[in-house]
Amino acid sequence: MNFDDTPQEAAFRAEAKAWIAANAPKQYEDELKKSSLGRTALKGANILEVAKAWQKKKADAGWACLHWPREYGGRGATPIERVIWQQEEGAFGKLSGMFIIGHGMCGPTMMAFAGEAEKKRYLPPLASGEKVWCQLFSEPAGGSDVAGLRTRAEKNGDDWIVNGQKIWTSGAHYSDYGILLTRTDPNVAKHRGLTMFFLDMKSPGVEIKPIKQANGASDFNEVYFTDVKIPDSQRLGAVNDGWNVSLTTLMNERMSIGAGVSTGFPELFEFCNSLMLDDGPAIEDRNVRSKLASWAVKASGLKYTSMRAISALSKGERPGPENSIGKLVAGSMIQDVAAYALDLQGAAGVLAGAEDAEATGKFQAMLLRAPGTRVEGGTDEIMRNIIAERVLGLPGDIRVDKDVPFNKIPTKGRG
Amino acid sequence: MNFDDTPQEAAFRTEARAWIAANAPKQYEAELSKSSLGRISLAKDDIVDVGKAWQKQKAEGGWACLHWPKEYGGRGATPIEKVIWQQEEGVYGKLTQPFQIGEGMCGPTVMAFGSEEHKRHYLPKLASGEQIWCQLFSEPAGGSDVAGLRTRAEKQGDNWIVNGQKIWTSGAHYSDYGLLITRTDPNVPKHKGLTMFFLDMKSKGVEVRPIKQANGMQEFNEVYFTDVVIPDSQRLGNVGDGWNVSLTTLMNERMSIGARLATGFPEIFEFCSSLMTEDGPAIDDRATRSKLAGWAVKASGLKYTSYRAVSALSKGERPGPENSIGKLVAGVMLQDIASYAMDLQGAAGALTGAAEELATGQFQQMLLSAPSMRIAGGTDEILRNIIAERVLGLPGDIRVDKDVPFNKIPTKGR
Amino acid sequence: MNFDFSDEQKQMRDEARKFLAEKCPPKAVRAVLDGHASYDKELWKGLAEMGFLGVAIPEEFGGAGAGHLELCVIAEEMGRALAPVPFSSTVYLAAEAILLAGSAAQKKKWLPAIASGEAIGTLALFEGKGNPSPDGIKLAASGGSLNGVKKPVPDGAIADFAVVTGRTGSTGRDGDISLFLVDLKAGGVEAKALTSLDPSRGQAELTFRNCKAEPLGAAGEGWSILTQVLDRAAVLMAFEQVGGADRALEMGRDYALDRIAFGRPIGSFQAVKHMLADMYVSATLARSNCYYGAWALSTNASELPEAAAAARISATQAFQHCAKNNIQVHGGMGFTWEFDCHMYYRRANATALGLGSLSYWEDALIDRMRKKNAA
The missing domain is CATH 2.40.110.10 (Butyryl-CoA Dehydrogenase, subunit A, domain 2)
Incomplete structure (x- = not known):
């Protein structure tokens, strides 16, 4: 058990690191680092344009869609190399938000089902971000x-x-x-x-x-x-x-390993570290500590769960099902974290303006965005079904519409 | 909105209070008030014997099964009078535990479906606790x-x-x-x-074997x-x-309004008020306070929910469905409270011996007994179904066995 | 990166699981639970023969010299099987303290005896209610002689020796505490068995009266050594807890597949399957935190204090959650003595307290994260 790269991995990491250091749009690094759920935007620049420029630059140098074949605009890299790239890309990875669906779902579906001519025509501009x-x-x-x-x-x-x-x-x-x-x-x-x-x-x-x-x-x-x-x-x-x-598409969505899910914990920990309460720093309050500790172990649990999956990739194995827990855990956690950060601000927690609110309103934005996380890309309930059925082997729900012609399925719950 | 009795209620309360003061077995009061989930027994006496004596005394004074008709051993009291009685009876109410199923479920079923002769024969002795x-x-x-x-x-013939x-x-x-429910026809769907x-x-032919529970007790x-025969x-x-x-029986079980429901909150509050940790009294600790506050409002929420039902009764209305939340809330809460009380004691929290202070031992018993609260008389999952279906009007679960003859329903999952 | 156990370690896990399935079925746990024995002596002997007791003890002291990753693997299996033996007190606490702070002579005397199963050891730390703290240690230690009472001491009634925390100063600082090694069979100590939530594991009160003791580690270093011992034990105990959590999850899953209600397996109802999915989530989070703890423990990383606290909290939560809901999935049968569910429930709640409670470790974790953050 170790966290060391293999020599090949280390070489790849060094190359990626050097290229990023020389080419990344450093002027946005601070802002990107501070962005959080419900709040990813740049002041004085259009994030979409910045993102497109970065993606194009990556594509030109062979760092876009790393695991795709070269003829379709990728690099033919191994899954673990892709993870290493993500680690090194760090905060600049937040710029890829607009390409995730294309790269993670549309591209793989095209690759599996489109004709060769279509693949050659459509995939490279998708990889380079020229087409979204x-x-x-x-x-x-x-x-x-x-x-x-x-x-x-x-x-x-x-x-x-x-x-x-x-x-x-x-x-x-x-x-x-x-x-x-x-x-x-x-x-x-x-x-x-x-x-x-x-x-x-x-x-x-x-x-x-x-x-x-x-x-x-x-x-x-x-x-x-x-x-x-x-x-x-x-x-x-x-x-x-x-x-x-569509199963191919969705499967690819759920396979996105190493994609860090946002839990809100680092933000809350930093906030509690600096916040002063009536009787001293928030971080010294036992109640604050107890809550932080529970969230800390969830956040670290997710982090190390994804490292276990990466390890499996690195050994050329298929990662186990553990990674399916990420969004389920992070979704309700970020909601709780945001609500607690507001609680710590007292009545002023209701203020959401960047000038008035603590931490420039980050937690207010998080609170309002979080319910979406528990719904999009599979609700919490669907995620629990997936875990129960595909991981634990429990029976599927009873499907009353299974063998019914589509146009005979009821469309209204009552009257 | 007020908490005052009406003049009639006040008169009833005064009468009940006076009778209890004159007749209750005071020698057990302290012990009964300290008893909590998983720990209801008397040091020197058999609690069933003491319970029977108290019930008999109540019956003779006209205070047993208050809402039953007089001819069946009750008092013909109103529902609100029954609640007032329970409030006044206080900790002695814990002695009525052996009679609750008879009074709350079997009696009402016999009253609804038994012959007049049976009712006169069996119900008064049930009410007086002479027969359980x-x-x-x-x-x-x-x-x-x-x-x-x-x-x-x-x-077989008449049998x-x-x-x-x-x-x-x-x-x-x-x-x-x-009261026994049986299957008399396995060839029709299960409910029929x-x-x-x-x-x-x-x-002859009835054999009773005690079950040893997870907490070591046998109830x-x-x-x-x-x-x-x-x-x-x-x-x-009727046959079939x-x-x-049985729905009459179960409905009566769930109608028991004002029945005391253990939440563990009074116990944990008292414990935290007296416990000294290395940084001072536990109750001064913010983390402890936050937990206590979360439980305090659940306990008070349950208490006032039951007050609302009592108010409806007092006005002669049928109480709403709110009361169905009680056991669901209390079960999980007891488990969490017991666990936290032990957490506060550190490694010593695992000790259960009689030599340990009573205040601490009670939480270990509570922890071991609490899982049954979430199961007995309807699991948490069934209670949520009941709330969702009967209160919120959501559809029932899909019943795959609904129209299937009973003897064709699968009995094994795999 | 290789954030996983090696194939050899996994093979050792399979071997341990097979061994425990045979030698430590639920029936064996019940024998101790029901009070027929203070621990399973046959199993203890078997564990020694398999080399599991000394898996992390160097070969020069009679151990297998494998390492702490291997010990984590064994710990998980011990937790899965609810092994009714003094493994945690002897191996995670006593042996670790001696490995950390023992003199050559002390190592030579006790470690081979531990590895061979001849000596049962423990740590006598607590003195009644409360979590680990220097202030909580009152037992007087002067002139190589101990006076005071320790309780609860895990496996204290069957232990041959104990590592004891004693007070050697009164400045109000950590330096007031020193560690001692006491041969419990040499007189001066009276042991009294105590009843606990989990009778499958013993607890005792030890009364020291002018008891002879030799120092373990330097005087005044006791608290510092103890903290390290507790961190190491926290990781190992967390593996036991994860083993227990996983088994409780499996039991619930199996029952949900087999039990029919309303004409369908109860595992087809979302109320039940979602409960099981949530159990899987906590068990997975705990396992991943434990792996990180294992890495930190095996490499003596500076991250150990933080990693140990995280593993401990996560595993405590997971085991309590899984054990409690395993009963719930089983319904009434889960609440009988006859079904094994309560044994996991008891063990889950007892192990949650043994090294200091959840609140204690929560506080420690944030304290450690904060210090690292400031540094």
Whole structure:
């Protein structure tokens, strides 16, 4: 048991470190370090532009999408090299937020199901950040129950005509392409009538409306489709096999190992270290310590859990299922952490302005953003189901809609 | 909004208080007030004997089973009078534990489904504590799923022959009679083939075996039935209608408003008030205060929730569903409190000997007993289902066994 | 990076698990729990023969000379099996104290005896209620003679020797405390067995009356050595706790798969499966914290104090959580003496207290993180 790199790993790390030192946009480092959940923005610069520039620079030098094959814009690196890169990239990694869906979900799906010509054409600009991709799965009627989606695609000659609505699409407003899951046969059971496509987000008939979130920000969108035409050549996988294609996408989402989930602990610990209460520094208060300790061991538990997965990668093994706990633990934790940081501020905790609030309002922003974390990318309840079923081997939920034709599934809970 | 009695209530309270002051077994007061979960017994006397004597005395004074009609041994009192009595009876109420199932579940079921003759014969002795009743519902294969029970009753002339096993029967070893639910038809869906009886626990073929619990105590029993004969006259309700009869029983169990529910809070508050740690009194420590405050508001929340139900009763209204939260809140809370009390004692918290101070030993017993609070009389999970379904109106669980003949329901998971 | 046990270590784990499955089934734990024996002597002998008692003791002192990672592996298995033997007191506390501070002669006298199973050792630290603190140590030590009472002492009634904390000064500083090594069979000590939450592991009161004792480590260094011993023991005990937590989780999972209610396995109800998923989460967090503790322990890293506290807290929480909810998943049967659930519940709550309670370690963790942060 050790934390040392192998000689190859050490060489890779040294190279990455040197390149980052020479090329990273240092002027933003402080600001990026201080950013936290619900608050990742730069003063005096558009974070999207800064991010695109950094991604392009990385791509030019061969540091983008490290684990992808070279011919598609990657480096052909090993999984562990990718992790080392992430460690070295540090705070600059926060700039990749807008590419995560493209790199983590759309790219791998294209790689698995698109034709060779499409891969050569679309993947390199995706890797270099010149083109941004989004993922169009969730719908008003299909959240946790993704396969409950209702957006129709109907065959018309060599094209498909799409009508319907998607929701919770991150970055749709700045995306160039999207992967889109549609219903092509409503007369069969819900998992059996789906088909996957990719499309140009500038296609006529695509309309994007930002969603104003509970925290006031707008990171997500509704996307409306009205008679949108998609050539059959942009179909991914067989007709009506979309559910299996989407599993590839989602599997890749959940495999993102080493991606540090935000727990709020470092922020709270720093805050308590500097905060003075009536009777002395907050960090000397026993109650504060007791709470901090419980969160500290969760944060460190997550950190070392991900190191165990990295170790498995490093040995060329498939990581175990442990990593599935990350978002579940971090989601409710960050909510609790933020609420406690406000509690420590007393009545003033309600003030959210950067000038008035302690720690420039960071915890207020965190509190308001945190509920989203427990919902997006799989709710806490879905995550617990996944752990119970795939890790512990417990039976799946009873599915009353399993063998029912999609158009016979009830759409309203009562009357 | 006020906490005052109406004039009638005040008069009742004065009368009850005076009678209790004159008649209660004062010699046990101190011991009873110190008893807590997992630790209810008297040093020198058998608590069941003392309980029986107190119940008999109450019955003779007209204070037993207050809300029952007079002809069945009660007082015909109003629900609010029953609550006032409980408030005044205070710690002596802990002596009524052996009679609670009889009074709260068996009695009301006999009252609803027994013949007039049976009611006059059995209920007064039940009320006076001379005869103790138990309830024989749970089985190894039917815990939360009561209707999954397998004990068979088969008709033979004017009698029924019972074979099978019950479990978790409180007080079966000192009970005279029992309320027994059986399966009389295994070929129909599970809720439809049940029939209810009452029986003499001294009947031939009834065998009572105590269960040793996780905390080392023995409060419950297994009861085995081998060719036990029950006359058809002791059937309660129609053949095949036992499930509906049992709902009366269980409804009454859950209606027990104002019943004292142990939360452990008074004990932990007292303990923290007196405990000295190396940095001073535990109660001065902020971490301790934060925990105590969290529990204090749960305890007071439960107390005032039950006051709200009492108020509804006082106005002659039916109490709302709020009271169903009690056991769910108290069970987990007891477990957490016991654990924290031990934490405060450091390594010595693991010691349980009689030589250790009473104040500390009680939390170890509480810790070991608390898991049963989260299970007995409805698990936490069942209680959450009840709140979600009956209070919030959410749909029930999907019942895969609903229309399946009982003998076709799977009995093994893998 | 290789943040995992090696194949050899995993093989040792399998070997230990197999050995304990055979020699330490629940029946063996019950024999001690029910008071038929003070500990499982046969098992103790077997553990010595397998080389598990001396796994971290150097070969020159009769041990296997493997190391602390190997000891962590064994500790986890001991916790899984609820082994009713004085392993933690002898190996994590007494042996570690001697390894850290013992003279050559002391090592030579006691370590081989520990490795061979001939000597049971313990640490006599607590004096009634309270957590570890120099102020809590009143036992008078002067002129090589001890006077005072220690309680609870784990396995104190069956131990052959004890490491004892004693007061050698009254300046109010840590330097007032020194450690002593006492041969409990040489007279001057009276042992009285105490009843505890977990009767499968013994607790005792030791009364010292003009008891002869030899110093362990330098005078006035007692508190400093003790702190290190407790940190090392915290990591090892955390592995025991994680072993117990994992087993309790497995028991709950198995029961949820087998038990039918309402016509379905109870594990198909979300209320039950989510409870089990949450148990898995705490057990996983604890295991990962323990691995870090193991690394820090085995390399004597400067991170050990922080890593030990984190492992201890996380494992205490996980074992308590899993043991408690294992009973809940089992329903009424989980509350019977006959089912094994309560043995894990008892052990979980007893091990949560043995080296100082959760509150104590929480306070210690933040104190240590703060100091590191300031440095």
